[in-house]
Amino acid sequence: MATASDVAKLAGVSQSTVSYVMSGTRTISPETRARVEAAMRELSYHPNAGARALAGSRTNVLGLVTRFTATTEVGALLPFIDTITGYCRERDYDVVLVTADEGPAGLERLAGRAIVDGIVLMDIRRDDDRVATARELDVPVALIGIPDDSAGLDCVDFDVQAAGNLAVEELVAAGSSRIVLIGEAPEVRAQGFGFVHQFADAVQDAALRAGLRCDTFEPSAEGWVGFGAFGGLVADIRADRAGIVARTPQAIDMTMQILLSDGVTPGREVPLVGLCPDDTAEAFRIPVTNVSPEPRDVSRLAMATLFSRLGGSDAPREVLLVAPRLTRRATTAATSD
Template sequence: MTGKHTGTRPPTSKDVAALAGVSQSTVSFVINGKSVVSEATRKRVEEAMRKLNYQPNAGARTLKTNKTNIIALFVEMNETFDANETTPYIDAVVKLARKHDYDVIINTTHEGSMALRRLAGKSICDAFILMDIQRNDERIPTAAELNTPVVLVGRPDNALGLDVVDFDAREAAYLAVDELADTGHRHIAMVGNTLGSNGDEFRFSNEFFSGAHERADQRGLDFIIVPRLVEGWEGIRRSTDQLLQHVDDRLGIIVRQPQPTEWLLRALSERGLVPGRDLSVVSHCSDLSATSFQWPVTNVSTRPEEVSNQAMTVLFDRLHGSTAAPHCDLIEPTGITRRATTIDWNTR
């Protein structure tokens, strides 16, 4: 390689070509993903770009390739938003996008299909990932009409031919109940949705609750779902009496998501109860969250990185021209991790 960019001006494709020992047209081919360039040459050019911190002109690249190298991620964020639950999904999407030289813009508005139409109409992104998919999500008909790859994270009742990636919440519920059954518990109380909310709105929530009830019946355990009277910490605090009605008879509590898990542990602490000594707690949350609490919590991981990685893999397949049949990929739980909040009554 010969030549090296010096000085304060931004590096150009000519500087990259000189450092890599190739022509400027070859640099252009690499930037635009043309297959006429050998793998060895492509690596030389990419190494030169890295050394010079060269950034291709996005506007010029868009004109040449009709691509923006931007993915739009739609994710729900509001006053009840649980950052510990959602952030791992976002981080995984952004990291994988950068590996493919894509950037991510995050849309958190509540405009639904209107925001989708607006972004698509501006032609500022090459593909969409829609999270927090409801069973009858009003964005889906609009998404299905776009001439742009779209992946849904969450299963609707009708995906209208769009690709879907989701987590198998029913299997996760089976694992949570089996953990308590196998360790000699007699009663299971599950922290439910807020009273008056639509429990069928999201398929994963409905399947987790119904799966837990089904498995408890199969294993012969007494089972109750305790709804929260109001949102937030107050909802957990006011539900604690009902959750603990069998605390003296081998009780296990199952809870979804990091924030309600934290609130439950706080409510138990206020009553002088220690999970793993007085009762058991099993959470459906990420491993990172499970190990961050006052007591490391036994959990079935939501596997956020794997869900996002699969969604991005499907998306890039479409961006690269795949015409395969629509995906409906279920990410399976890998098991349950027993931590400090499980009592094994069989050994007592």
Template sequence: MVTSRDVARVAGVSQSTVSYVMSGRRSISAETRKRVLDAIEQLTYQPNAGARALASQRTQVIGLVVRFRPGADTTGLLPFIETIAGCARAEDHDVLLVTADEGSAGLTRLAGRTLCDAIVMMDIEADDARIPVAASLRVPVILIGVPDDSAGLHCVDVDFAEAGRLAVDELASAGHDRIVVIGHAPDVVERDINFVRRFQRGADAAADEHGVAIELVSPVPPNRAGAEDAVREALARGGERTGIVVPNSPAVQPVLQALLDRGVVPGRDVSLVGLCTDASAEASTPAVTNVSLEPRDVSRRAMEILFRLLDRSGERPTELVELIRPRLTRRDTTLPAP
């Protein structure tokens, strides 16, 4: 097995110099650094992770806690996970993905066994029992989501209230005097996931400003029958100028299909705005007018803050809550303004 001593011998430097080049903790001349890196490549040296962790008191691992439940939008989670992993690798860290719903015990296990240097938590409930435990851990924790009380933890998320306002503004400008929100799955509603109420508050406020009626169809079972029932109820409630908002990303395509199956064409007979990624909106037929979720921007910003928290010598971020502004992109499923 190749060791750092072998690298030092080939490069003609001390073993400590090899360590400094790899850790970046001391300034090393460009020439010496190149000799060390060339020796590492020549010998295909890989540092021992356990030894490095003992020396630095760091694991070089970020724990990502996201609960996978039946009916969860795993496709929607992928951009978050990809971006978090990419940001971690750019900082020479790996990601330990924890998907089991262990609650507070899972957080304690991660931190207590020194399995990671920091933790990213997703799937945050408005009143989340894990938050007080997370705030007491000795490792930095950042939330993707905004609970009612973050207990001093840093949070990053899309501005869901603004997303609700953007959706209603678009439908009101298209001349709709009644808007129906087709809501979330029973599990999401029951657990009171943080973004549900935030989106609805923004939508309600915008409807009030425009003087239009707004109604909620919820919960919506995550299957074809659930989407069909929700569409039937939305059309019965909506009147002639129906505007539909679907803040439940996995339901956007089933709702669109349920409308088409009834001979109702979004963009001609009704307007539909979905809360989903741009890629998902563009791939639909017809292409869906959407408010973007900005998963990569949210994840990137969360990781930037997390590594600032890990940098003991750096300046800590002062804002506890950072909201990424969403965008509305008009496509084929909304009527033109009258």
């Protein structure tokens, strides 16, 4: 079966030019278009989801590309998926969820075969090999997350710096003498997600401005296997009235379980702030003071940006940040009032 790559070779053009001819999204010279169409006829090439075989037509499908790995916190991902699919349903669009880590080839497959009208790309690493491809596709792409090189891209995320500031300010108000940041296991650090490092830096910087020491506990591995060593720190944390910042729901849960098993009540003796959505914070045995990364607001802004591109917007591509929000609950309320 012929592919777009075969058409490109026979016509003497790039594969992206073949995509442009099929989608009609860019002006192609009559001579080039004729060569591509002749090659398609000769090879009996019929693009998948032929809804874009005629210039200007749409599939009414968007691609949502997110990685599922052993370290993926599915609960944190669900608000994004739910909001994105709901936004699309309201506009008579379907969503193709792509979870395999196929790198640039996965994006080229979605765009090159005319499967989707646009792509939402999640789980952005600092040096993400998909970014260069995203810039060159003939369909609009919105990133949820910010790579180190964001030039020429529509990127949306929560303000990680502000989130770190809010967490530390709340712990300072709760009377903390120092800050303990629950860090990441080696498997997570190695993946190079920008927001992970940015949040840690933000907490460290905010503690420094407040004149407090900030220590980081880094689990030796994912899950309880690597987190058990935290129990050895509890006595000093309690004695110092140190405040704890935990970045993920799993880290919040394990921290609270160890504190409680040692007879330490979060909020009464040790203040704790977690980075998680509100519904997660409220579901813990002791409701957790949280800084919400506002996943639904981030998702809606990313979708609004993508649909504006589908509508023909040529506004400059930029990074858009959603303000995080702190809600005080039991894990700091007793010490902050």
